[in-house]
Amino acid sequence: MAASILPLALDNVFYASNGQPIISGVSLAIEAGPSTIILGANGAGKSVLMRLMHGLLAPTAGSVRWNEQDPASLRRRQAMVFQRPVMLRRSALANVLYALQLANVPTGERETQALAALDEVGLRHLAQRPARVLSGGEQQRLALARAWALHPEVLFLDEPTANLDPAAVREIETVIKAFDAAGTKIVMATHNLGQARRLGDEVIYLQAGRVMERALIEQFFASPATADAAAFMKGELPWV
Amino acid sequence: MGAIGEGLRRVFELDTELWRIVLLSLEVSLSAVLLAVLLGLPLGALLAVKRFPGRRGVIVVLNALMGLPPVVVGLLVYLLLSRAGPLGELGLLFTPGAMIVAQTILIVPIIAALARQALDDAWREYEEQLRSLGAEGVQAALTLLWDARFSLITAVLAGLGRAAAEVGAVMIVGGNIDGVTRVMTTAIALETSKGDLPLALGLGCVLIAIVLLLNSAAQLIKDAAQRRFG
Numbered sequence: 001m002a003a004s005i006l007p008l009a010l011d012n013v014f015y016a017s018n019g020q021p022i023i024s025g026v027s028l029a030i031e032a033g034p035s036t037i038i039l040g041a042n043g044a045g046k047s048v049l050m051r052l053m054h055g056l057l058a059p060t061a062g063s064v065r066w067n068e069q070d071p072a073s074l075r076r077r078q079a080m081v082f083q084r085p086v087m088l089r090r091s092a093l094a095n096v097l098y099a100l101q102l103a104n105v106p107t108g109e110r111e112t113q114a115l116a117a118l119d120e121v122g123l124r125h126l127a128q129r130p131a132r133v134l135s136g137g138e139q140q141r142l143a144l145a146r147a148w149a150l151h152p153e154v155l156f157l158d159e160p161t162a163n164l165d166p167a168a169v170r171e172i173e174t175v176i177k178a179f180d181a182a183g184t185k186i187v188m189a190t191h192n193l194g195q196a197r198r199l200g201d202e203v204i205y206l207q208a209g210r211v212m213e214r215a216l217i218e219q220f221f222a223s224p225a226t227a228d229a230a231a232f233m234k235g236e237l238p239w240v
Numbered sequence: 241m242g243a244i245g246e247g248l249r250r251v252f253e254l255d256t257e258l259w260r261i262v263l264l265s266l267e268v269s270l271s272a273v274l275l276a277v278l279l280g281l282p283l284g285a286l287l288a289v290k291r292f293p294g295r296r297g298v299i300v301v302l303n304a305l306m307g308l309p310p311v312v313v314g315l316l317v318y319l320l321l322s323r324a325g326p327l328g329e330l331g332l333l334f335t336p337g338a339m340i341v342a343q344t345i346l347i348v349p350i351i352a353a354l355a356r357q358a359l360d361d362a363w364r365e366y367e368e369q370l371r372s373l374g375a376e377g378v379q380a381a382l383t384l385l386w387d388a389r390f391s392l393i394t395a396v397l398a399g400l401g402r403a404a405a406e407v408g409a410v411m412i413v414g415g416n417i418d419g420v421t422r423v424m425t426t427a428i429a430l431e432t433s434k435g436d437l438p439l440a441l442g443l444g445c446v447l448i449a450i451v452l453l454l455n456s457a458a459q460l461i462k463d464a465a466q467r468r469f470g
Contacts, residue, residue, distance in 0.1 A: 056368055075374045086369035089387045089469045098383075102374045132470030146373075 005068040005077050005153050006032040006185060008053060013062035015048055015209075022048045024209040025062075032153075034201030035186040037217070039193075041232060045209040046189035047083075050156050053187065054080045076103045079147035080156040084163070085139045087131035092123060092142050095131045099146045117149035118142075121175050137168025144175050155179060157188040161195065173198060193233060197221060205229045247442025257419075262446065265423040268336055268410065269403035272343035273351075276399050280348045281392065284355030285381035288363045299356065305349035310342075314412030317342040321413065334415040339423070342409040347399035354395035362388045390465045393458050404451050424450075 008030040015023040022045050030036060030053070038046045051057040052064055055074070068074045088095050096114035105113060118124045121141040126134060131142060140160060147155055157176065161169040176199055180186050190196055196203060196217065203220040205213040205228075212226050224230045251258055287299060319325050321333040321341070332338040362384055370380045385392070407425035414421035416430060424447045431440035 051368075054372065056371055072374070080368075080372045082369065082372075086366055088383070089389075099373050102379070130469045 003067065004032055005066045005074055006030065007067060008154070009063075009065045010053070011063045011065070013052060013059045013064060015045075015052060015057060016060045022209050023052065023059075026209070026211055027062075028204065028211065028214075030154075030185075030187060032185050035180050035188070035199055037196040037200035037203050038187065038189040038206055039191065039196055039203050039232075040189075040206035041191060041235075044206045046191075046206055047158050048209075049206065050080070050158050050187065050189050054078060054156050056080075076150065077152055078154040078156070079150055079152040080158065081140070081143045081147050081160050083159045085143035087134070087139055087142065089132055090130065091128050092131045092134065092145075093118065093127040095142060096146050096149050100149055103150050113149050114145075117145040120148055120178065121145040122171070135168075137164050137171060140164065140168070140172055141175060144172065144179075148175075148179060152184060154185045154187060157186065159190055160188070161190075161192070169195075193221075205232070207232070243438045244441050244445060247438035247440070248445055249442075250439050251442035251446055258443075258446075260419065261422055261424055261427050261443075262450070264336060264421075265404065265425075265447075266450070268339045268423060269343060269400060271340045272347060272403045273396060273400045275340070275344040276347045276351050276403075277396055279344070280351030280395075280399070281355050281385055282381065283348070283352040284395070285359055285385045286378075287352070287356045288359035289381045289384060290377065299353075302349050302353045302356070306353050308346055308349065310346055310406040310408035311412065313342055313346045314409035317345065317409070317413045333413060334417060334421060336414070336421060338413040339410045339421060342413045343403045343406070346406060346409055347402050350402055351395050351399040354398055355392055358391045358395060359384050359388055362391070390462050390469075393462045397455055397458050400454060401451060404447065 008028075010026055010028045010030075013023055013026045014021065026049065038049060040046050048057065052059055055064070055071075066074055068077070088098060090098070093111075093114055096117055097110050100110040100113055115124060115127065118127055121144050123138060123141055123145060126138065131139065134142060144160075160176070161172050164172065173195065176186060176188070180199070186199070188199060200217045202214065202216050204211055205215075205220070205224070205226070207228050213220070213224065213229050215225065220229070221233070224233065287295065287302070317338060318333065320327045321330065321338050322328055323333070332341065366380075366384060366387070370376075370383060375383055405425065407429050410416075410421070410423055411426050411429065414423070414426065416422050416426040422430075424443055428440045428443045428447070431437075431443065
Protein backbone atom coordinates (compact mmCIF):
# COMPACT_ATOMS: atom_id res chain seq x y z
CA MET A 1 0.00 0.00 0.00
CA ALA A 2 1.14 3.51 -0.81
CA ALA A 3 1.54 6.31 1.71
CA SER A 4 -1.33 7.06 4.09
CA ILE A 5 -4.39 8.87 2.75
CA LEU A 6 -3.97 11.21 5.73
CA PRO A 7 -3.61 14.04 6.45
CA LEU A 8 -7.00 15.31 5.35
CA ALA A 9 -7.07 19.05 4.79
CA LEU A 10 -10.23 21.15 4.76
CA ASP A 11 -9.61 24.64 3.48
CA ASN A 12 -12.24 27.30 4.13
CA VAL A 13 -15.09 24.85 3.45
CA PHE A 14 -18.62 26.14 3.05
CA TYR A 15 -21.73 24.06 2.57
CA ALA A 16 -25.25 25.33 2.04
CA SER A 17 -28.45 23.45 1.36
CA ASN A 18 -31.32 25.35 -0.29
CA GLY A 19 -29.59 28.61 0.52
CA GLN A 20 -29.28 27.73 4.22
CA PRO A 21 -25.65 27.80 5.35
CA ILE A 22 -24.79 24.65 7.30
CA ILE A 23 -20.99 24.73 7.32
CA SER A 24 -19.38 28.16 7.25
CA GLY A 25 -15.66 28.52 6.63
CA VAL A 26 -14.21 25.42 8.25
CA SER A 27 -10.46 24.90 7.91
CA LEU A 28 -9.06 21.79 9.57
CA ALA A 29 -6.23 19.33 9.27
CA ILE A 30 -7.09 15.79 10.32
CA GLU A 31 -3.96 13.79 11.00
CA ALA A 32 -3.21 10.15 11.67
CA GLY A 33 -3.08 9.15 15.32
CA PRO A 34 -5.39 10.68 17.90
CA SER A 35 -9.08 9.80 17.87
CA THR A 36 -10.95 12.92 16.89
CA ILE A 37 -14.34 13.73 18.39
CA ILE A 38 -16.55 16.22 16.61
CA LEU A 39 -18.67 17.62 19.39
CA GLY A 40 -21.65 19.91 19.14
CA ALA A 41 -25.36 20.29 19.72
CA ASN A 42 -27.97 18.89 17.33
CA GLY A 43 -27.96 21.00 14.19
CA ALA A 44 -24.40 22.25 14.69
CA GLY A 45 -23.41 20.61 11.39
CA LYS A 46 -21.51 17.56 12.72
CA SER A 47 -23.09 15.08 10.32
CA VAL A 48 -22.69 17.36 7.32
CA LEU A 49 -19.05 18.03 8.19
CA MET A 50 -18.34 14.28 8.34
CA ARG A 51 -20.12 13.73 5.02
CA LEU A 52 -18.00 16.45 3.46
CA MET A 53 -14.88 14.74 4.77
CA HIS A 54 -16.04 11.29 3.66
CA GLY A 55 -16.92 12.62 0.20
CA LEU A 56 -20.67 12.00 0.30
CA LEU A 57 -21.25 15.74 -0.07
CA ALA A 58 -19.31 18.21 -2.17
CA PRO A 59 -18.52 21.57 -0.57
CA THR A 60 -20.31 24.63 -1.93
CA ALA A 61 -17.02 26.49 -1.65
CA GLY A 62 -13.56 25.66 -0.38
CA SER A 63 -11.72 22.37 -0.75
CA VAL A 64 -11.46 18.96 0.90
CA ARG A 65 -8.14 17.34 0.08
CA TRP A 66 -6.73 13.95 1.04
CA ASN A 67 -3.18 12.79 0.61
CA GLU A 68 -4.40 10.53 -2.22
CA GLN A 69 -5.64 11.58 -5.63
CA ASP A 70 -7.19 8.39 -6.98
CA PRO A 71 -10.89 8.48 -5.96
CA ALA A 72 -11.33 4.68 -6.12
CA SER A 73 -8.37 4.05 -3.84
CA LEU A 74 -9.56 6.81 -1.52
CA ARG A 75 -13.02 5.26 -1.31
CA ARG A 76 -11.62 1.85 -0.39
CA ARG A 77 -9.37 3.17 2.34
CA GLN A 78 -11.98 4.97 4.41
CA ALA A 79 -15.33 3.85 5.77
CA MET A 80 -18.29 5.35 7.54
CA VAL A 81 -20.75 4.01 10.07
CA PHE A 82 -24.03 5.90 10.15
CA GLN A 83 -26.38 6.73 12.99
CA ARG A 84 -28.97 4.34 11.58
CA PRO A 85 -27.25 1.35 9.97
CA VAL A 86 -28.58 0.39 6.54
CA MET A 87 -28.53 -3.37 6.13
CA LEU A 88 -29.11 -5.15 2.84
CA ARG A 89 -31.84 -7.78 2.69
CA ARG A 90 -29.48 -10.72 3.01
CA SER A 91 -27.57 -12.53 5.75
CA ALA A 92 -25.19 -10.75 8.12
CA LEU A 93 -22.27 -12.52 6.45
CA ALA A 94 -23.49 -11.55 2.96
CA ASN A 95 -23.63 -7.91 4.02
CA VAL A 96 -19.93 -7.99 4.87
CA LEU A 97 -19.13 -9.99 1.71
CA TYR A 98 -20.91 -7.33 -0.35
CA ALA A 99 -18.61 -4.61 0.98
CA LEU A 100 -15.56 -6.77 0.25
CA GLN A 101 -16.79 -7.42 -3.27
CA LEU A 102 -17.21 -3.68 -3.91
CA ALA A 103 -13.67 -3.17 -2.65
CA ASN A 104 -12.43 -5.70 -5.26
CA VAL A 105 -11.16 -8.18 -2.70
CA PRO A 106 -10.44 -11.45 -4.57
CA THR A 107 -13.35 -13.94 -4.31
CA GLY A 108 -11.29 -16.58 -2.51
CA GLU A 109 -10.31 -14.28 0.34
CA ARG A 110 -13.68 -12.68 1.02
CA GLU A 111 -15.22 -15.29 3.27
CA THR A 112 -12.19 -15.57 5.57
CA GLN A 113 -11.98 -11.80 5.92
CA ALA A 114 -15.71 -11.40 6.47
CA LEU A 115 -15.81 -14.08 9.17
CA ALA A 116 -12.80 -12.50 10.87
CA ALA A 117 -14.60 -9.16 10.90
CA LEU A 118 -17.73 -10.76 12.38
CA ASP A 119 -15.53 -12.39 15.02
CA GLU A 120 -14.07 -9.01 15.84
CA VAL A 121 -17.49 -7.57 16.74
CA GLY A 122 -18.78 -10.79 18.33
CA LEU A 123 -21.37 -11.62 15.69
CA ARG A 124 -19.86 -14.81 14.22
CA HIS A 125 -22.70 -16.89 15.67
CA LEU A 126 -25.26 -14.76 13.80
CA ALA A 127 -23.47 -14.90 10.43
CA GLN A 128 -26.30 -16.69 8.64
CA ARG A 129 -29.11 -14.64 10.23
CA PRO A 130 -30.88 -12.16 7.90
CA ALA A 131 -29.31 -8.80 8.75
CA ARG A 132 -32.59 -6.91 8.94
CA VAL A 133 -34.03 -9.03 11.73
CA LEU A 134 -31.05 -8.39 14.03
CA SER A 135 -31.54 -6.02 16.99
CA GLY A 136 -30.49 -2.38 16.68
CA GLY A 137 -27.27 -2.96 18.61
CA GLU A 138 -26.42 -6.05 16.58
CA GLN A 139 -27.07 -4.18 13.33
CA GLN A 140 -24.75 -1.41 14.42
CA ARG A 141 -22.06 -3.95 15.32
CA LEU A 142 -22.60 -5.53 11.91
CA ALA A 143 -22.15 -2.10 10.34
CA LEU A 144 -18.85 -1.86 12.23
CA ALA A 145 -17.83 -5.30 10.99
CA ARG A 146 -18.70 -4.31 7.43
CA ALA A 147 -16.50 -1.23 7.79
CA TRP A 148 -13.78 -3.15 9.60
CA ALA A 149 -13.55 -5.90 7.00
CA LEU A 150 -12.07 -3.34 4.61
CA HIS A 151 -9.32 -2.40 7.11
CA PRO A 152 -9.88 1.29 6.49
CA GLU A 153 -7.22 3.79 7.44
CA VAL A 154 -9.92 6.21 8.54
CA LEU A 155 -13.26 5.29 10.09
CA PHE A 156 -15.98 7.94 10.34
CA LEU A 157 -18.68 7.33 12.93
CA ASP A 158 -21.79 9.50 12.94
CA GLU A 159 -23.41 9.22 16.37
CA PRO A 160 -23.11 5.43 16.20
CA THR A 161 -24.84 4.82 19.54
CA ALA A 162 -27.57 7.46 19.41
CA ASN A 163 -30.52 5.03 19.42
CA LEU A 164 -29.10 2.22 21.54
CA ASP A 165 -29.55 1.00 25.09
CA PRO A 166 -26.62 1.21 27.57
CA ALA A 167 -25.51 -2.40 27.12
CA ALA A 168 -25.39 -2.03 23.34
CA VAL A 169 -23.56 1.29 23.71
CA ARG A 170 -20.86 -0.44 25.80
CA GLU A 171 -20.44 -3.17 23.18
CA ILE A 172 -20.13 -0.65 20.36
CA GLU A 173 -17.62 1.43 22.32
CA THR A 174 -15.53 -1.67 23.02
CA VAL A 175 -15.40 -2.41 19.30
CA ILE A 176 -14.47 1.18 18.45
CA LYS A 177 -11.65 1.06 21.02
CA ALA A 178 -10.35 -2.13 19.44
CA PHE A 179 -10.29 -0.50 15.99
CA ASP A 180 -8.47 2.47 17.47
CA ALA A 181 -5.93 0.16 19.11
CA ALA A 182 -5.40 -1.57 15.77
CA GLY A 183 -4.31 1.73 14.25
CA THR A 184 -7.43 2.96 12.48
CA LYS A 185 -7.93 6.69 12.68
CA ILE A 186 -11.28 7.34 14.36
CA VAL A 187 -13.30 10.44 13.53
CA MET A 188 -16.56 10.41 15.47
CA ALA A 189 -19.43 12.86 15.75
CA THR A 190 -21.33 12.83 19.01
CA HIS A 191 -23.18 15.09 21.40
CA ASN A 192 -22.60 12.68 24.26
CA LEU A 193 -19.88 14.09 26.51
CA GLY A 194 -19.28 10.86 28.41
CA GLN A 195 -18.70 9.02 25.15
CA ALA A 196 -16.41 11.78 23.88
CA ARG A 197 -14.29 11.37 27.02
CA ARG A 198 -14.25 7.58 26.85
CA LEU A 199 -13.24 7.35 23.20
CA GLY A 200 -11.57 10.60 22.20
CA ASP A 201 -8.09 12.04 22.31
CA GLU A 202 -9.00 15.43 20.91
CA VAL A 203 -12.16 17.46 20.47
CA ILE A 204 -13.32 19.67 17.65
CA TYR A 205 -16.19 21.74 19.02
CA LEU A 206 -18.64 22.80 16.35
CA GLN A 207 -21.38 25.40 16.66
CA ALA A 208 -23.63 26.76 13.91
CA GLY A 209 -21.35 25.35 11.24
CA ARG A 210 -18.15 26.88 12.63
CA VAL A 211 -15.26 25.33 14.50
CA MET A 212 -15.22 27.18 17.81
CA GLU A 213 -12.44 25.26 19.48
CA ARG A 214 -10.03 22.39 18.98
CA ALA A 215 -8.25 20.95 22.00
CA LEU A 216 -6.95 17.80 23.65
CA ILE A 217 -9.77 16.04 25.43
CA GLU A 218 -8.59 16.59 29.03
CA GLN A 219 -7.82 20.20 28.40
CA PHE A 220 -11.22 20.74 26.76
CA PHE A 221 -13.14 19.23 29.64
CA ALA A 222 -11.05 20.92 32.34
CA SER A 223 -11.25 24.41 30.90
CA PRO A 224 -13.02 25.01 27.62
CA ALA A 225 -11.54 28.03 25.91
CA THR A 226 -14.83 29.42 24.68
CA ALA A 227 -17.91 30.38 26.64
CA ASP A 228 -20.06 28.54 24.06
CA ALA A 229 -18.37 25.22 24.69
CA ALA A 230 -18.67 25.74 28.45
CA ALA A 231 -22.37 26.47 28.10
CA PHE A 232 -22.83 23.40 25.90
CA MET A 233 -21.18 21.19 28.52
CA LYS A 234 -23.32 22.66 31.28
CA GLY A 235 -26.40 21.90 29.28
CA GLU A 236 -25.30 18.40 28.36
CA LEU A 237 -23.81 17.16 31.60
CA PRO A 238 -27.04 16.13 33.34
CA TRP A 239 -27.49 13.41 30.72
CA VAL A 240 -24.01 11.94 30.84
CA MET B 241 -76.59 -15.72 -10.82
CA GLY B 242 -78.44 -18.19 -13.01
CA ALA B 243 -76.70 -16.83 -16.06
CA ILE B 244 -73.29 -17.20 -14.45
CA GLY B 245 -73.99 -20.81 -13.46
CA GLU B 246 -75.22 -21.56 -16.94
CA GLY B 247 -72.17 -19.78 -18.40
CA LEU B 248 -69.70 -21.70 -16.24
CA ARG B 249 -71.35 -25.00 -17.19
CA ARG B 250 -71.03 -24.13 -20.87
CA VAL B 251 -67.45 -22.95 -20.40
CA PHE B 252 -66.42 -26.33 -19.06
CA GLU B 253 -68.27 -28.07 -21.88
CA LEU B 254 -65.90 -26.33 -24.25
CA ASP B 255 -62.99 -28.23 -22.71
CA THR B 256 -60.27 -28.55 -25.32
CA GLU B 257 -61.20 -25.33 -27.02
CA LEU B 258 -61.44 -23.52 -23.70
CA TRP B 259 -58.09 -24.78 -22.52
CA ARG B 260 -56.48 -23.69 -25.75
CA ILE B 261 -57.85 -20.17 -25.20
CA VAL B 262 -56.79 -20.11 -21.55
CA LEU B 263 -53.31 -21.40 -22.32
CA LEU B 264 -52.81 -18.93 -25.14
CA SER B 265 -53.94 -16.10 -22.87
CA LEU B 266 -51.44 -17.15 -20.26
CA GLU B 267 -48.67 -17.67 -22.81
CA VAL B 268 -49.14 -14.24 -24.37
CA SER B 269 -49.57 -12.28 -21.14
CA LEU B 270 -46.84 -14.05 -19.17
CA SER B 271 -44.38 -13.70 -22.07
CA ALA B 272 -45.19 -10.00 -22.28
CA VAL B 273 -44.71 -9.64 -18.51
CA LEU B 274 -41.37 -11.43 -18.69
CA LEU B 275 -40.13 -9.16 -21.49
CA ALA B 276 -41.50 -6.07 -19.76
CA VAL B 277 -39.76 -7.07 -16.51
CA LEU B 278 -36.45 -7.44 -18.34
CA LEU B 279 -36.87 -3.99 -19.89
CA GLY B 280 -38.88 -2.15 -17.25
CA LEU B 281 -37.13 -3.05 -14.00
CA PRO B 282 -33.63 -1.92 -15.10
CA LEU B 283 -35.19 1.23 -16.55
CA GLY B 284 -37.01 1.97 -13.28
CA ALA B 285 -33.88 1.26 -11.24
CA LEU B 286 -31.67 3.55 -13.33
CA LEU B 287 -34.25 6.33 -13.07
CA ALA B 288 -34.27 5.91 -9.29
CA VAL B 289 -30.48 5.91 -8.95
CA LYS B 290 -29.13 8.17 -11.70
CA ARG B 291 -29.38 11.94 -11.67
CA PHE B 292 -29.25 13.49 -15.13
CA PRO B 293 -30.74 16.52 -16.91
CA GLY B 294 -34.27 15.78 -18.08
CA ARG B 295 -34.83 13.04 -15.51
CA ARG B 296 -38.02 14.62 -14.22
CA GLY B 297 -39.34 14.92 -17.76
CA VAL B 298 -38.66 11.24 -18.43
CA ILE B 299 -40.49 10.31 -15.22
CA VAL B 300 -43.52 12.44 -16.13
CA VAL B 301 -43.69 10.86 -19.60
CA LEU B 302 -43.28 7.38 -18.15
CA ASN B 303 -46.07 7.97 -15.63
CA ALA B 304 -48.30 9.28 -18.42
CA LEU B 305 -47.55 6.22 -20.56
CA MET B 306 -49.01 4.02 -17.81
CA GLY B 307 -52.35 5.14 -19.18
CA LEU B 308 -51.58 4.21 -22.80
CA PRO B 309 -54.86 3.16 -24.47
CA PRO B 310 -54.47 -0.45 -25.59
CA VAL B 311 -56.18 0.23 -28.92
CA VAL B 312 -53.64 2.94 -29.72
CA VAL B 313 -50.76 0.59 -28.94
CA GLY B 314 -52.49 -2.03 -31.04
CA LEU B 315 -52.79 0.39 -33.92
CA LEU B 316 -49.12 1.41 -33.72
CA VAL B 317 -47.92 -2.18 -33.60
CA TYR B 318 -50.33 -3.02 -36.45
CA LEU B 319 -48.79 -0.26 -38.59
CA LEU B 320 -45.28 -1.46 -37.74
CA LEU B 321 -45.98 -5.10 -38.49
CA SER B 322 -48.38 -4.81 -41.41
CA ARG B 323 -47.12 -6.05 -44.77
CA ALA B 324 -46.17 -2.53 -45.90
CA GLY B 325 -44.84 -1.48 -42.48
CA PRO B 326 -41.17 -1.19 -41.49
CA LEU B 327 -41.21 -4.58 -39.73
CA GLY B 328 -43.62 -6.23 -42.18
CA GLU B 329 -40.96 -8.70 -43.35
CA LEU B 330 -41.11 -10.47 -40.01
CA GLY B 331 -44.59 -11.72 -40.85
CA LEU B 332 -45.68 -11.37 -37.24
CA LEU B 333 -49.06 -9.74 -37.78
CA PHE B 334 -52.00 -11.90 -36.65
CA THR B 335 -49.72 -14.23 -34.66
CA PRO B 336 -49.29 -14.60 -30.90
CA GLY B 337 -45.86 -12.98 -31.39
CA ALA B 338 -47.49 -9.72 -32.45
CA MET B 339 -49.76 -9.88 -29.40
CA ILE B 340 -46.77 -10.35 -27.12
CA VAL B 341 -45.04 -7.34 -28.70
CA ALA B 342 -48.11 -5.14 -28.27
CA GLN B 343 -48.70 -6.16 -24.65
CA THR B 344 -45.02 -5.69 -23.83
CA ILE B 345 -45.14 -2.11 -25.13
CA LEU B 346 -48.30 -1.58 -23.12
CA ILE B 347 -46.90 -2.72 -19.77
CA VAL B 348 -43.23 -1.70 -19.87
CA PRO B 349 -44.21 1.82 -18.71
CA ILE B 350 -46.40 0.40 -15.95
CA ILE B 351 -43.68 -1.83 -14.55
CA ALA B 352 -40.93 0.78 -15.02
CA ALA B 353 -42.93 3.63 -13.45
CA LEU B 354 -44.14 1.63 -10.45
CA ALA B 355 -40.67 0.13 -9.94
CA ARG B 356 -39.16 3.60 -10.11
CA GLN B 357 -41.49 4.76 -7.36
CA ALA B 358 -40.74 1.83 -5.06
CA LEU B 359 -37.00 2.06 -5.73
CA ASP B 360 -36.95 5.83 -5.16
CA ASP B 361 -38.04 5.20 -1.59
CA ALA B 362 -35.47 2.44 -1.13
CA TRP B 363 -32.76 4.63 -2.65
CA ARG B 364 -33.45 7.38 -0.13
CA GLU B 365 -32.66 4.85 2.57
CA TYR B 366 -29.67 3.19 0.86
CA GLU B 367 -27.96 5.98 -1.05
CA GLU B 368 -25.42 7.18 1.50
CA GLN B 369 -24.54 3.69 2.65
CA LEU B 370 -24.04 2.36 -0.89
CA ARG B 371 -22.04 5.37 -2.01
CA SER B 372 -19.92 5.08 1.13
CA LEU B 373 -19.21 1.45 0.23
CA GLY B 374 -18.33 2.51 -3.31
CA ALA B 375 -21.41 1.35 -5.25
CA GLU B 376 -22.49 3.78 -7.96
CA GLY B 377 -24.57 3.73 -11.12
CA VAL B 378 -25.33 0.29 -12.55
CA GLN B 379 -23.88 -1.52 -9.55
CA ALA B 380 -26.07 0.47 -7.15
CA ALA B 381 -29.12 -0.06 -9.37
CA LEU B 382 -28.59 -3.84 -9.38
CA THR B 383 -28.16 -3.91 -5.60
CA LEU B 384 -31.32 -1.88 -5.19
CA LEU B 385 -33.31 -4.16 -7.54
CA TRP B 386 -32.24 -7.27 -5.67
CA ASP B 387 -32.83 -5.76 -2.23
CA ALA B 388 -36.25 -4.38 -3.06
CA ARG B 389 -37.24 -7.50 -5.00
CA PHE B 390 -40.27 -8.21 -2.84
CA SER B 391 -41.75 -4.75 -3.16
CA LEU B 392 -41.31 -5.02 -6.94
CA ILE B 393 -43.78 -7.91 -7.01
CA THR B 394 -46.57 -5.32 -6.84
CA ALA B 395 -45.27 -3.57 -9.95
CA VAL B 396 -45.03 -6.86 -11.84
CA LEU B 397 -48.55 -7.83 -10.76
CA ALA B 398 -49.91 -4.52 -11.99
CA GLY B 399 -48.33 -5.23 -15.37
CA LEU B 400 -49.73 -8.74 -15.43
CA GLY B 401 -53.18 -7.48 -14.52
CA ARG B 402 -53.11 -4.99 -17.37
CA ALA B 403 -51.87 -7.58 -19.87
CA ALA B 404 -54.43 -10.18 -18.87
CA ALA B 405 -57.30 -7.70 -18.90
CA GLU B 406 -56.73 -5.69 -22.07
CA VAL B 407 -58.58 -6.53 -25.24
CA GLY B 408 -57.92 -3.65 -27.63
CA ALA B 409 -54.30 -4.36 -28.49
CA VAL B 410 -54.53 -8.13 -28.90
CA MET B 411 -57.73 -7.75 -30.92
CA ILE B 412 -56.09 -5.43 -33.46
CA VAL B 413 -52.74 -7.16 -33.89
CA GLY B 414 -53.96 -10.71 -33.25
CA GLY B 415 -57.23 -10.57 -35.12
CA ASN B 416 -59.07 -12.95 -32.75
CA ILE B 417 -58.56 -15.89 -35.12
CA ASP B 418 -60.19 -19.04 -33.79
CA GLY B 419 -57.56 -21.51 -32.68
CA VAL B 420 -54.66 -19.19 -33.50
CA THR B 421 -54.91 -15.86 -31.73
CA ARG B 422 -58.14 -16.09 -29.74
CA VAL B 423 -57.56 -15.30 -26.06
CA MET B 424 -59.90 -14.93 -23.09
CA THR B 425 -60.62 -11.24 -23.54
CA THR B 426 -61.19 -11.37 -27.30
CA ALA B 427 -63.37 -14.46 -26.86
CA ILE B 428 -65.46 -12.62 -24.28
CA ALA B 429 -65.83 -9.63 -26.60
CA LEU B 430 -66.84 -11.92 -29.45
CA GLU B 431 -69.42 -13.91 -27.45
CA THR B 432 -70.87 -10.66 -26.11
CA SER B 433 -71.27 -9.21 -29.58
CA LYS B 434 -72.84 -12.49 -30.72
CA GLY B 435 -75.31 -12.13 -27.88
CA ASP B 436 -74.18 -15.28 -26.04
CA LEU B 437 -74.01 -13.52 -22.70
CA PRO B 438 -73.90 -16.65 -20.46
CA LEU B 439 -70.81 -17.97 -22.26
CA ALA B 440 -69.18 -14.54 -22.13
CA LEU B 441 -69.90 -14.35 -18.40
CA GLY B 442 -68.53 -17.83 -17.84
CA LEU B 443 -65.30 -16.96 -19.65
CA GLY B 444 -65.11 -13.78 -17.59
CA CYS B 445 -65.34 -15.78 -14.37
CA VAL B 446 -62.52 -18.07 -15.49
CA LEU B 447 -60.36 -15.04 -16.35
CA ILE B 448 -60.98 -13.44 -12.97
CA ALA B 449 -60.24 -16.72 -11.20
CA ILE B 450 -56.89 -17.04 -12.99
CA VAL B 451 -55.86 -13.48 -12.17
CA LEU B 452 -56.90 -14.00 -8.55
CA LEU B 453 -54.86 -17.20 -8.36
CA LEU B 454 -51.71 -15.57 -9.72
CA ASN B 455 -52.08 -12.61 -7.37
CA SER B 456 -52.63 -14.81 -4.33
CA ALA B 457 -49.53 -16.84 -5.13
CA ALA B 458 -47.45 -13.68 -5.51
CA GLN B 459 -48.81 -12.28 -2.24
CA LEU B 460 -47.96 -15.48 -0.38
CA ILE B 461 -44.40 -15.40 -1.71
CA LYS B 462 -44.05 -11.76 -0.73
CA ASP B 463 -45.36 -12.30 2.80
CA ALA B 464 -43.18 -15.34 3.42
CA ALA B 465 -40.11 -13.55 2.12
CA GLN B 466 -40.76 -10.49 4.25
CA ARG B 467 -41.12 -12.58 7.37
CA ARG B 468 -37.87 -14.33 6.56
CA PHE B 469 -35.72 -11.35 5.54
CA GLY B 470 -37.31 -8.46 7.42
